[in-house]
Amino acid sequence: MEGLRMNRRLTWPPRLPKWKHRERINFRIGMLFLLPWTIGFLAFTLYPMVASFIYSFSIYHSKQPLEWVGLQNYAGLLKDGLFWQSLSNTLYMVAIGVPLTLLASFFCAVLLNLKVRGQSIYRVIYFLPSIVPTVASTILWLWILNPQTGILNTLLGYVGIQGPNWMSNPDWSKPGLIMLGMWGMGGAIVIYLSGLQDVPVSLLEAAELDGASWWQRLWNITVPMVSPITLFNLITGVIWMFQYFAQAYVFRGSHSLGYPLNSTLFYSVYLYQNAFLWLKMGYASAMAWVLFIIILICTLLLLKVSERFTYYAG
Amino acid sequence: MQGNAMTADLPTQYPGRSFHAETDAERRKRGQARKVREFFQSLFSHAAINFIGLFFLIPFLWMLITAFKSSEDVFHTPPRWLPYDNVRVEVNGEQLPLYNVQTEAGVRQLAALKIVEGVGTFVDPADPSQVMEYEIQQGAVKIAEPVMHVSFRWRNFTDAMARGSRPGVGASFWVYFKNSLIIAFFSIAGTLLSNTPVAYAFARLKFPGRDILFVLILSTMMLPFQVTMIPIYLFFNDTLHWGNTFLPLIIPTFFANAYDVFLLRQFFRTIPEEMCDAARVDGASEWQIFTRIIIPLSVPVLATVTVFTFLWAWNDFTGPLLFLTSPKNFTMALGLQDFQSQRTMIWNQLMAAATVFTVPIVVAFFFAQKTFIQGIKLTGLKE
Numbered sequence: 124m125e126g127l128r129m130n131r132r133l134t135w136p137p138r139l140p141k142w143k144h145r146e147r148i149n150f151r152i153g154m155l156f157l158l159p160w161t162i163g164f165l166a167f168t169l170y171p172m173v174a175s176f177i178y179s180f181s182i183y184h185s186k187q188p189l190e191w192v193g194l195q196n197y198a199g200l201l202k203d204g205l206f207w208q209s210l211s212n213t214l215y216m217v218a219i220g221v222p223l224t225l226l227a228s229f230f231c232a233v234l235l236n237l238k239v240r241g242q243s244i245y246r247v248i249y250f251l252p253s254i255v256p257t258v259a260s261t262i263l264w265l266w267i268l269n270p271q272t273g274i275l276n277t278l279l280g281y282v283g284i285q286g287p288n289w290m291s292n293p294d295w296s297k298p299g300l301i302m303l304g305m306w307g308m309g310g311a312i313v314i315y316l317s318g319l320q321d322v323p324v325s326l327l328e329a330a331e332l333d334g335a336s337w338w339q340r341l342w343n344i345t346v347p348m349v350s351p352i353t354l355f356n357l358i359t360g361v362i363w364m365f366q367y368f369a370q371a372y373v374f375r376g377s378h379s380l381g382y383p384l385n386s387t388l389f390y391s392v393y394l395y396q397n398a399f400l401w402l403k404m405g406y407a408s409a410m411a412w413v414l415f416i417i418i419l420i421c422t423l424l425l426l427k428v429s430e431r432f433t434y435y436a437g
Numbered sequence: 438m439q440g441n442a443m444t445a446d447l448p449t450q451y452p453g454r455s456f457h458a459e460t461d462a463e464r465r466k467r468g469q470a471r472k473v474r475e476f477f478q479s480l481f482s483h484a485a486i487n488f489i490g491l492f493f494l495i496p497f498l499w500m501l502i503t504a505f506k507s508s509e510d511v512f513h514t515p516p517r518w519l520p521y522d523n524v525r526v527e528v529n530g531e532q533l534p535l536y537n538v539q540t541e542a543g544v545r546q547l548a549a550l551k552i553v554e555g556v557g558t559f560v561d562p563a564d565p566s567q568v569m570e571y572e573i574q575q576g577a578v579k580i581a582e583p584v585m586h587v588s589f590r591w592r593n594f595t596d597a598m599a600r601g602s603r604p605g606v607g608a609s610f611w612v613y614f615k616n617s618l619i620i621a622f623f624s625i626a627g628t629l630l631s632n633t634p635v636a637y638a639f640a641r642l643k644f645p646g647r648d649i650l651f652v653l654i655l656s657t658m659m660l661p662f663q664v665t666m667i668p669i670y671l672f673f674n675d676t677l678h679w680g681n682t683f684l685p686l687i688i689p690t691f692f693a694n695a696y697d698v699f700l701l702r703q704f705f706r707t708i709p710e711e712m713c714d715a716a717r718v719d720g721a722s723e724w725q726i727f728t729r730i731i732i733p734l735s736v737p738v739l740a741t742v743t744v745f746t747f748l749w750a751w752n753d754f755t756g757p758l759l760f761l762t763s764p765k766n767f768t769m770a771l772g773l774q775d776f777q778s779q780r781t782m783i784w785n786q787l788m789a790a791a792t793v794f795t796v797p798i799v800v801a802f803f804f805a806q807k808t809f810i811q812g813i814k815l816t817g818l819k820e
Contacts, residue, residue, distance in 0.1 A: 146643070146645055150645060153642045156637055156638035157638050159634065159693045163631070164657070164692075166672075167692060168660065170672075171664070174671075234482065235486070245490055248493050251799065252497060254809075256794055256798065258769075258770040258771075258773050258794075259500075266499070266500075266787075272513070272514055274499055305492075313810055337478070368755060369754040369755060373777065376778060376782075377779055394663055399670075404671070408667055411661070415660065415664050419659070
């Protein structure tokens with residue numbers, strides 16, 4: 124026993140008695156193959172996590188030494204009106220934008236799954252906007268939402284609706300961004316479409332023979348069969364929406380971040396503002412950790428709640 | 438007969454319902470009702486798919502149409518669905534814009550020599566010696582209005598690409614385009630080189646601790662970029678002094694990432710184990726198996742990774758925003774945002790630059806449609 128413990132301390136890799144010769148060799152080879160990731164993990168994940176955790180408890184303006192302040196940053200967040208504003212803006216997008224987009228993408232996938240002449244062309248048309256680069260699509264939508272010369276308000280005018288001032292009215296800036304998001308939801312549609320193609324045709328046909336209407340078949344067969352995909356799209360959508368940044372950064376145009384009236388000051392935008400415009404690195408790090416915890420809780424909550432609504436075939 | 442056989446079975450399956458053998462007339466009637474219903478269903482689905490299709494198509498077309506518009510046409514209200522340009526006529530070897538001018542002798546088509554402070558100097562194209570001056574506008578009444586015709590202004594593209602994001606920055610959108618290409622190229626190289634061996638180890642090498650490490654690598658997907666962003670920024674900018682270079686955008690791609698490792702591992706696992714075992718029996722090393730067997734068989738998934746890395750690098754805005762400060766290093770995404778953030782919007786050139794920014798991706802999509810769709814299904818990539 125003594126000798127074994129000595130061995131453990133002195134040899135690398137640690138000589139666990141259960142390891143076979145082959146496994147030991149594979150471990151060494153495996154570590155070599157994993158080298159790129161190991162270095163990357165230490166340098167770009169583990170170290171930044173530790174550093175950011177430490178920053179979050181200190182006042183840190185990049186050029187000056189770190190000053191430890193305990194929980195001051197976190198306490199400051201609670202009293203920061205802009206923090207709460209950015210959080211509520213983000214929750215608006217998560218609570219309204221994500222479900223709306225989810226519903227719309229499911230509906231589009233159902234349409235694209237119908238036997239329609241030119242189906243593949245429609246699929247391309249629905250998908251193409253999602254590969255337009257974010258900055259390009261955001262600028263394009265700024266132009267479309269332009270209250271005077273934009274085509275959206277012109278089209279609304281054709282049917283007798285006076286379109287709102289999308290960009291400068293704080294009540295309409297977020298719906299504008301949600302529309303921009305829906306325009307680029309081709310990825311979610313493709314995922315739904317692949318799920319729809321896996322719904323057993325025999326089930327649908329059996330239901331049709333029994334006299335189930337189109338709507339009944341959709342609601343009682345298709346929706347439960349694609350529920351794992353709904354969960355996937357929902358969770359990735361929520362995680363992504365909490366980090367919503369580039370669109371909001373571009374959307375303000377030549378105005379300050381959050382224009383109009385901080386209505387597009389989302390969580391990540393305010394975090395960026397703190398870190399890189401006001402150089403409050405410690406405060407921004409605290410925000411980042413709060414964001415991480417919020418995302419973690421939301422994800423776990425969704426997974427927990429979904430257990431009752433998700434059906435896994437097989 | 439078949440109908441009878443079916444109905445004979447049915448009552449046992451569906452107790453409580455009464456069935457009787459269907460007569461020919463009834464069957465025909467049912468068939469007609471079904472046809473009518475199918476007709477309306479098909480009508481509705483066509484209407485819906487086209488109507489919603491417009492939502493996806495029109496903005497895309499509007500980007501192209503605006504990119505071809507002249508500056509006179511961009512701000513025309515209501516907006517016109519085709520690009521219009523001022524008709525130009527040649528007068529004394531010069532191309533002059535043509536105007537409809539209300540003169541004493543009714544409306545005449547005159548060429549404008551110059552327009553200064555609301556007063557235009559016009560000549561008659563038929564008689565260039567005759568020079569006249571008119572106010573462009575008197576109160577609310579337009580005296581002189583440009584004569585427009587449908588015309589695609591291709592020059593917008595060359596003008597947009599030749600200019601910088603701001604006046605006098607000394608770098609043009611061509612430079613941004615080149616910068617984006619350089620970053621995308623090295624990102625692809627880094628991603629392919631670093632992720633494949635890692636994925637191979639997780640897919641084909643059996644060693645203790647492998648599965649724990651794999652869970653660890655997947656859990657890094659959960660971590661928002663915001664958490665690591667600040668220390669990474671400080672590390673590259675203040676420690677390594679790589680600020681305003683491409684290195685902070687390229688170097689991290691050489692150290693593997695969870696998404697691509699996962700994608701590649703899933704594919705590598707579908708390659709028959711027996712092939713690797715046979716090679717091992719013949720004395721091949723793991724490195725040889727990896728480079729000689731696995732990689733050549735993985736071209737489709739490597740194509741997917743290539744396409745998506747290109748898409749990601751080309752699209753990336755936050756990275757360049759953090760690290761690139763001088764316009765000569767801007768990427769297309771950053772340059773376009775900078776161009777757009779100015780007070781005066783030159784929408785036709787903005788849309789032309791946005792189109793040039795989008796074209797490589799659309800071209801890639803049409804060449805590798807299957808690869809795109811496959812990649813989305815495998816990774817669930819959004820945006």
